[in-house]
Amino acid sequence: MNHFNYKNTLLHCEDVAITDIAAQVGTPFYLYSKATLSRHFQAFDSSFSVPHITCFAAKSCSNIAILHLFATLGGGTDIVSGGELFRALTAGVAPGKIVYSGVGKSRDELKYGLESGILMFNVESEQELDALQEVASSLGVKAPVSFRVNPDVDPKTHAYISTGMAKNKFGVPIADALAVYKRAASMKNIAVVGVSCHIGSQLTDVAPFVESLAKVKKFIQRLQEANCTIKYLDLGGGLGITYDAEEPPAPLAYARALEQELGDLGCTLILEPGRVIVGNAGILVTKVLYTKQGGKKFTIVDAGMNDLARPSLYGAYHAILPVEDRGQGRELGDVVGPICESGDFLARDKEVPISRQNDLLAVMSAGAYGFTMSSNYNTRPRVPEVLVDGSTFHIIRKRETREMMIAGEMIPT
Numbered sequence: 053m054n055h056f057n058y059k060n061t062l063l064h065c066e067d068v069a070i071t072d073i074a075a076q077v078g079t080p081f082y083l084y085s086k087a088t089l090s091r092h093f094q095a096f097d098s099s100f101s102v103p104h105i106t107c108f109a110a111k112s113c114s115n116i117a118i119l120h121l122f123a124t125l126g127g128g129t130d131i132v133s134g135g136e137l138f139r140a141l142t143a144g145v146a147p148g149k150i151v152y153s154g155v156g157k158s159r160d161e162l163k164y165g166l167e168s169g170i171l172m173f174n175v176e177s178e179q180e181l182d183a184l185q186e187v188a189s190s191l192g193v194k195a196p197v198s199f200r201v202n203p204d205v206d207p208k209t210h211a212y213i214s215t216g217m218a219k220n221k222f223g224v225p226i227a228d229a230l231a232v233y234k235r236a237a238s239m240k241n242i243a244v245v246g247v248s249c250h251i252g253s254q255l256t257d258v259a260p261f262v263e264s265l266a267k268v269k270k271f272i273q274r275l276q277e278a279n280c281t282i283k284y285l286d287l288g289g290g291l292g293i294t295y296d297a298e299e300p301p302a303p304l305a306y307a308r309a310l311e312q313e314l315g316d317l318g319c320t321l322i323l324e325p326g327r328v329i330v331g332n333a334g335i336l337v338t339k340v341l342y343t344k345q346g347g348k349k350f351t352i353v354d355a356g357m358n359d360l361a362r363p364s365l366y367g368a369y370h371a372i373l374p375v376e377d378r379g380q381g382r383e384l385g386d387v388v389g390p391i392c393e394s395g396d397f398l399a400r401d402k403e404v405p406i407s408r409q410n411d412l413l414a415v416m417s418a419g420a421y422g423f424t425m426s427s428n429y430n431t432r433p434r435v436p437e438v439l440v441d442g443s444t445f446h447i448i449r450k451r452e453t454r455e456m457m458i459a460g461e462m463i464p465t
């Protein structure tokens with residue numbers, strides 16, 4: 053459930069008409085509903101009955117206002133870079149609720165994480181472990197470590213966002229992990245605290261999660277036999293949402309299935325949901341610049357693949373709704389952006405609203421991996437982010453200016 057609904061003919065976010073926001077901030081912009089964000093976070097978090105921490109995956113939507121909101125609801129953050137750590141700390145997330153994932157953390161980033169006192173590093177290779185030992189030693193601290201194990205399970209999702217198969221770059225193969233844990237346990241500046249696993253994103257079936265948990269559970273039992281105590285079991289993120297006709301399990305069904313498989317391992321669970329919390333809590337609002345009939349019908353809008361990369365990159369579907377429903381109906385065609393590439397589309401060969409110049413369109417389900425994957429390609433300023441709270445709205449990120457886009461550039465003298 054989300055809070056984007058028509059009242060009379062106008063699409064609203066909670067109690068605010070989207071036309072009113074567009075009149076004030078211009079287009080395009082990302083728009084989030086605070087009530088939806090809170091509701092989704094709480095529905096997810098309260099689905100688990102075992103001790104757990106819900107560490108929201110910052111990569112899906114990293115605005116500090118949103119990280120702050122989840123922190124006030126008791127959440128932590130899953131980060132994958134020093135930049136995301138900076139955001140989380142600035143947003144007021146407790147360092148003890150921050151977990152750091154990713155295959156390529158630099159020494160600088162490891163140092164920043166150690167100095168910040170984060171909960172744990174999800175280490176993905178032996179060389180990263182050695183680097184972490186060195187950095188921790190130079191700081192005179194012990195680094196809390198969990199290894200991300202790769203269980204070789206097919207998550208049955210888009211190839212680019214499958215992460216837990218042997219052919220993927222992520223994690224330590226589960227068959228090799230025992231030896232790595234033993235080595236880590238003998239290192240002076242490493243404290244082994246957990247096991248982690250993340251097999252992919254936009255999963256619409258619970259079975260791969262359970263299959264991977266079963267493998268990880270067996271592995272933890274072997275660790276326990278080897279006297280290696282595991283405090284945290286990090287199951288990553290990945291629960292899918294409905295973009296079109298997908299029917300992913302509800303958070304409660306997901307949690308039940310995991311807890312049932314988990315049994316009594318005695319670990320605190322860490323969850324790293326991203327999309328399931330923010331995906332349907334955000335939209336991209338764009339304005340129709342022109343329409344034309346070429347080889348097919350094109351609706352040319354002011355947002356492009358630099359603003360929302362998912363359709364171009366993954367062939368992802370995002371529903372497109374008219375912000376003002378005049379009963380205009382739909383027609384087969386493309387909604388395309390201003391970028392100079394034929395791959396620049398928000399909808400391709402879909403039934404899209406029949407539009408006129410200056411109509412506003414809402415690109416739905418864009419809250420996850422929308423703004424965070426946007427870029428300045430074609431030197432287009434990144435768009436504002438707006439958060440609606442009941443009958444008011446807040447600009448939580450300003451539109452970039454042209455000056456901001458070239459601020460770091462220099463002509464050599």
Ligand code: LLP
Nearest residue numbers: 109153250253254289290324325326327421
């Ligand atoms: N934890 C780790 C270690 C991850 O790599 C990810 C996502 C998550 C958690 C959160 O996954 P979620 O709950 O959001 O599925 N850009 C792609 C998605 C990339 C996902 C990357 N990792 C997209 O737009 O579909």
